Amino acid sequence: xxxxxxxxxxxxxxxxxxxxxxxxxxxxxxxxxxxxxxxxxxxxxxxxxxxxxxxxxxxxxxxxxxxxxxxxxxxxxxxxxxxxxxxxxxxxxxxxxxxxxxxxxxxxx
Amino acid sequence: xxxxxxxxxxxxxxxxxxxxxxxxxxxxxxxxxxxxxxxxxxxxxxxxxxxxxxxxxxxxxxxxxxxxxxxxxxxxxxxxxxxxxxxxxxxxxxxxxxxxxxxxxxxxxxxxxxxxxxxxxxxxxxxxxxxxxxxxxxxxxxxxxxxxxxxxxxxxxxxxxxxxxxxxxxxxxxxxxxxxxxxxxxxxxxxxxxxxxxxxxxxxxxxxxxxxxxxxxxxxxxxxxxxxxxxxxxxxxxxxxxxxxxxxxxxxxxxxxxxxxxxxxxxxxxxxxxxxxxxxxxxxxxxxxxxxxxxxxxxxxxxxxxxxxxxxxxxxxxxxxxxxxxxxxxxxxxxxxxxxxxxxxxxxxxxxxxxxxxxxxxxxxxxxxxxxxxxxxxxxxxxxxxxxxxxxxxxxxxxxxxxxxxxxxxxxxxxxxxxxxxxxxxxxxxxxxxxxxxxxxxxxxxxxxxxxxxxxxxxxxxxxxxxxxxxxxxxxxxxxxxxxxxxxxxxxxxxxxxxxxxxxxxxxxxxxxxxxxxxxxxxxxxxxxxxxxxxxxxxxxxxxxxxxxxxxxxxxxxxxxxxxxxxxxxxxxxxxxxxxxxxxxxxxxxxxxxxxxxxxxxxxxxxxxxxxxxxxxxxxxxxxxxxxxxxx
Numbered sequence: 072x073x074x075x076x077x078x079x080x081x082x083x084x085x086x087x088x089x090x091x092x093x094x095x096x097x098x099x100x101x102x103x104x105x106x107x108x109x110x111x112x113x114x115x116x117x118x119x120x121x122x123x124x125x126x127x128x129x130x131x132x133x134x135x136x137x138x139x140x141x142x143x144x145x146x147x148x149x150x151x152x153x154x155x156x157x158x159x160x161x162x163x164x165x166x167x168x169x170x171x172x173x174x175x176x177x178x179x180x
Numbered sequence: 181x182x183x184x185x186x187x188x189x190x191x192x193x194x195x196x197x198x199x200x201x202x203x204x205x206x207x208x209x210x211x212x213x214x215x216x217x218x219x220x221x222x223x224x225x226x227x228x229x230x231x232x233x234x235x236x237x238x239x240x241x242x243x244x245x246x247x248x249x250x251x252x253x254x255x256x257x258x259x260x261x262x263x264x265x266x267x268x269x270x271x272x273x274x275x276x277x278x279x280x281x282x283x284x285x286x287x288x289x290x291x292x293x294x295x296x297x298x299x300x301x302x303x304x305x306x307x308x309x310x311x312x313x314x315x316x317x318x319x320x321x322x323x324x325x326x327x328x329x330x331x332x333x334x335x336x337x338x339x340x341x342x343x344x345x346x347x348x349x350x351x352x353x354x355x356x357x358x359x360x361x362x363x364x365x366x367x368x369x370x371x372x373x374x375x376x377x378x379x380x381x382x383x384x385x386x387x388x389x390x391x392x393x394x395x396x397x398x399x400x401x402x403x404x405x406x407x408x409x410x411x412x413x414x415x416x417x418x419x420x421x422x423x424x425x426x427x428x429x430x431x432x433x434x435x436x437x438x439x440x441x442x443x444x445x446x447x448x449x450x451x452x453x454x455x456x457x458x459x460x461x462x463x464x465x466x467x468x469x470x471x472x473x474x475x476x477x478x479x480x481x482x483x484x485x486x487x488x489x490x491x492x493x494x495x496x497x498x499x500x501x502x503x504x505x506x507x508x509x510x511x512x513x514x515x516x517x518x519x520x521x522x523x524x525x526x527x528x529x530x531x532x533x534x535x536x537x538x539x540x541x542x543x544x545x546x547x548x549x550x551x552x553x554x555x556x557x558x559x560x561x562x563x564x565x566x567x568x569x570x571x572x573x574x575x576x577x578x579x580x581x582x583x584x585x586x587x588x589x590x591x592x593x594x595x596x597x598x599x600x601x602x603x604x605x606x607x608x609x610x611x612x613x614x615x616x617x618x619x620x621x622x623x624x625x626x627x628x629x630x631x632x633x634x635x636x637x638x639x640x641x642x643x644x645x646x647x648x649x650x651x652x653x654x655x656x657x658x659x660x661x662x663x664x665x666x667x668x669x670x671x672x673x674x675x676x677x678x679x680x681x682x683x684x685x686x687x688x689x690x691x692x693x694x695x696x697x698x699x700x701x702x703x704x705x706x707x708x709x710x711x712x713x714x715x716x717x718x719x720x721x722x723x724x725x726x727x728x729x730x731x732x733x734x735x736x737x738x739x740x741x742x743x744x745x746x747x748x749x750x751x752x753x754x755x756x757x758x759x760x761x762x763x764x765x766x767x768x769x770x771x772x773x774x775x776x777x778x779x780x781x782x783x784x785x786x787x788x789x790x791x792x793x794x795x796x797x798x799x800x801x802x803x804x805x806x807x808x809x810x811x812x
Contacts, residue, residue: 092795172791 077118084111098160098170102153109149113142184235185244188263191228191271192312194221198305206298214294215286218301222282222308226275233268239673240264243318243382250321255373260318262381266674269513270315270445273520277437278308280640284528285429287636288535300340304433307333311438315445320369320379323446327365327410330439331358337434338426350425357419361409365446368402371395385452385677393457400453400460403446404467411443412494413471413501418738421490428531431486435493436524441516444500448674451509455678465505465589469596472498474735476603480610481731484541485530488611492567493523495600499582502597507682508585509675510668514655515582517667518574521651522566525644529560532633532641533615537626543611544719548620552630555638557616559645564612566648568605569703574652580696581655587695588687598699605703606710613714621719659689 084107091104120139160170167174198221202214209217236242241264250257282304289300310329317323332355339351372379375395376387388396407413412420420440424431434440447454447464454461472495479491496519503512534541536553550557566573569580579601587594620627632638655667672679730736786797 089799093792093799096792 074118074122077114081111081115081118084108084114096171096173098163098172101172102156102160105156106149106153109145113145116141116145184232184242184263187228188232188242188244188261188316189246191225191232191275192309192316194225194228195305195309195312197221199302199309202298202305203302206295206302209294209298211286211290211294211297214298214301215282218305219279219282219286221305222275222279225308225312226272226279229268229271229275232263233272236263236265236268237670241382241673245318254377257319257321257379259322260380261316261322262318263316264674265671266445266448266513267315269517269671270441271312273441273517274308274311274315274437277520277524277644278311278433280643281429281433281437281524281528284432284531284637284640285427287634288429288531289427300337300427303333303336303340304430307337307433307438311442314442319381320372320384323449324362324365324369327406327442327446328362330410330442331355331362334358334423334434334439337430338423340426340430344425347425350419350422354419354423357416358409361406361416364402364405364409366406368399368406371399371402381449385450388452388456391456396453396457397459400450400457401463403450403453404460404464407443407447407501408467409443410446411440411497411501413443413467413497414474417471417475417494418734418741420494421487421734424484424486424490428486428527428534431490432524432527432531435490435527436520440493440497441520444497444504444512444516447501447504448509448513451504451675452677452681454504455507455681461505461507463505465502465586465593468498468501468503468505469586469593469600470498471495472502472600473596473603474498476600476607477731478734479607480603481728482607483543483732485533485543485546485611485615486527486541488543488607489523489526489530492526492604492607493519495604496523496567499579499597499600502586502593503582506582506586506589506593507678508582509678510655510665510671511578511581511585513671514652514667515578518566518578518648518651521644522563522573522575522648525559525563525641525648526567528637528641528644529556529563532556532637533560535633535637536630537622538629540622540626543614544717545622545626546615546620547618547622547717548616549630550616553632555632555641559638559641560616561612562645563648564608566652568608568707569601569700570605570707571700572649572652574648574650576700577652577655577657580699581657583699584657584687584692584695587691594695598695598702601699602702602706606706609707609710610714613711614717617711617715618717657692659692 088104088106088108088111091107092101095101095104117139120141164170198217201217202209206214241262244261244263246259246261248256249259282301285300285304289297292300307330310326310333312326313329314323314326317326335351335355338354339348341347342351369379372384375391376384378384378387391399409416420435423434426434454464475491475494475498479488479495482488482491496515500512500515500519503509503515532553533546533549533556536549536556537546540546562573566575569576571577583594583597583601586597620630655665658665733739
């Protein structure tokens with residue numbers, strides 16, 4: 072399968088994520104969109120690693136898909152981020168009884 | 181030999197110590213103590229100078245190196261003192277006459293408050309210290325330190341009564357005029373450094389043949405510019421008459437012992453450079469002669485007793501420069517010495533008169549002081565005779581030597597010089613006649629107050645009068661007495677290099693007698709005429725007219741300078757102040773501030789607190805980065 076299938080999929084996911092972040096006001100949905108973008112990047116990494124490994128194994132059979140390891144790191148970081156982010160959203164809800172980000176423009180000045 | 185070098189540093193250090201004690205303790209010391217310290221340190225320096233003088237008599241030159249003043253790879257300037265015949269002679273004049281002026285000041289300044297009195301003596305000591313540094317320095321840099329020091333001290337002392345704004349202006353004028361000259365001196369030193377890499381006298385004079393004629397002429401001309409500032413020659417002479425704003429003993433110190441002789445000393449010290457630059461010598465002689473005549477004509481019509489003396493100083497300095505210009509270095513130094521005696525005497529005498537008159541300086545209100553102040557009168561008369569060049573007083577010998585040398589150089593010099601000498605006799609006896617002869621013209625109150633001054637004032641007068649009479653006898657011309665010119669023999673080692681180059685002018689004895697007779701005769705006629713005319717001087721209400729008015733107004737030189745230099749400079753300064761400073765520089769600085777203020781107010785609007793906006797901007801930013809990265 073050519074690599075650009077993966078790329079198109081990842082770009083599509085990423086764009087959905089961006090648009091979601093920009094247009095939605097619900098903090099939880101924004102959060103999910105951020106995760107979508109993160110996973111778009113993950114998908115790219117995995118795909119590139121796989122393709123690279125295939126290309127390399129023709130000349131160098133011992134080369135392994137090291138880059139796949141990155142994905143685990145990213146997943147761990149994403150999990151940590153989720154826990155912090157959700158905690159923030161919970162605090163926000165407690166204070167404002169809403170998860171609408173526009174409600175938070177009191178950060179101004 | 182070496183024991184001289186062990187004590188010689190005491191000569192300048194002692195006045196410096198006096199300056200520190202008097203200056204720092206001015207609130208605590210009594211006037212008597214201040215006077216004793218101030219005069220005592222100078223007396224001690226004088227005694228050491230006498231010892232030094234006798235030990236260099238044999239023709240030795242001592243150079244003492246104390247420490248490196250400037251020490252870099254390419255430039256090395258030591259803090260050196262050079263003691264030879266020329267500097268030891270100047271040491272004697274400075275400390276000797278300086279001491280008498282200090283003693284005189286203890287009485288003259290006694291009415292000042294104790295604090296100001298100490299301040300005065302501190303400045304006086306500092307002045308002497310600077311002058312000693314100037315003449316003792318073993319290279320041009322050390323000389324320059326002293327050179328600047330006397331400029332500073334003259335500023336401080338001329339503006340001593342600083343509450344009077346006119347006096348402050350006079351002080352500033354002296355300082356600024358001196359600075360113009362100092363620049364010339366400094367440039368000359370730099371030139372020397374770039375060509376020879378050294379400023380030590382003995383090295384410069386030994387390597388003088390390595391310089392091209394152009395270099396030597398340039399250096400000497402710049403040095404001469406320095407000398408015109410310090411020694412009050414055309415065009416920088418106008419500060420000296422204004423320097424009369426200071427207390428009278430200060431005038432005496434500036435005019436006789438220190439300051440104005442600095443230029444003469446510097447040229448005499450660099451005599452070999454000047455001898456090698458005939459073009460500069462001509463300039464020096466012509467400027468000297470012009471100054472001598474110009475100042476003498478101005479002195480004819482002044483009515484302020486100190487102003488007459490001030491212009492006579494300028495005129496006598498002109499003679500000294502004439503002497504230097506025609507190569508009569510000994511004559512010029514000789515005239516410095518005799519002039520120090522009689523000019524200090526005249527100034528201190530004038531101070532005594534002013535003291536008795538209760539501060540009155542206008543000669544038109546004096547007259548007949550002869551019967552009230554006998555010591556001042558007699559000593560003043562002797563001083564007048566000396567400056568008028570009457571034999572056998574000291575002025576005769578020194579002035580005659582300069583005139584004879586100038587005749588040998590060019591008879592035109594002699595004619596003009598002799599004319600100046602006649603005028604000298606005339607204005608001095610005009611001064612004498614208006615002050616001491618005739619009837620008293622002041623108020624009754626002043627007449628009642630008239631008295632002879634106390635001993636601290638008359639004592640220096642008597643000593644100086646004796647010196648003014650006999651001071652010339654160390655330089656009796658060859659035609660009167662073989663080997664009579666002991667000063668020339670004494671100074672021989674200093675001027676040996678120049679004398680070897682310059683052709684010695686030989687004149688027949690008949691010519692010399694004739695010249696002497698003419699100048700003395702002319703002066704005598706002028707003297708007797710002035711004595712008769714102004715001995716019977718009566719106050720008249722008529723204004724001066726014609727040439728007299730021009731002379732009374734000093735040829736309008738001050739006004740000329742005011743118009744061509746001061747006024748344009750001031751309008752230029754106001755243009756800079758009002759247009760460039762206020763609009764351009766301030767506008768630029770304020771503009772930067774305003775632009776940043778305005779810009780930041782606009783940018784602040786972006787911080788809306790809307791998270792969505794921030795994210796949108798972030799996405800745009802990332803897109804821009806992408807585009808740059810991928811397509812540009």
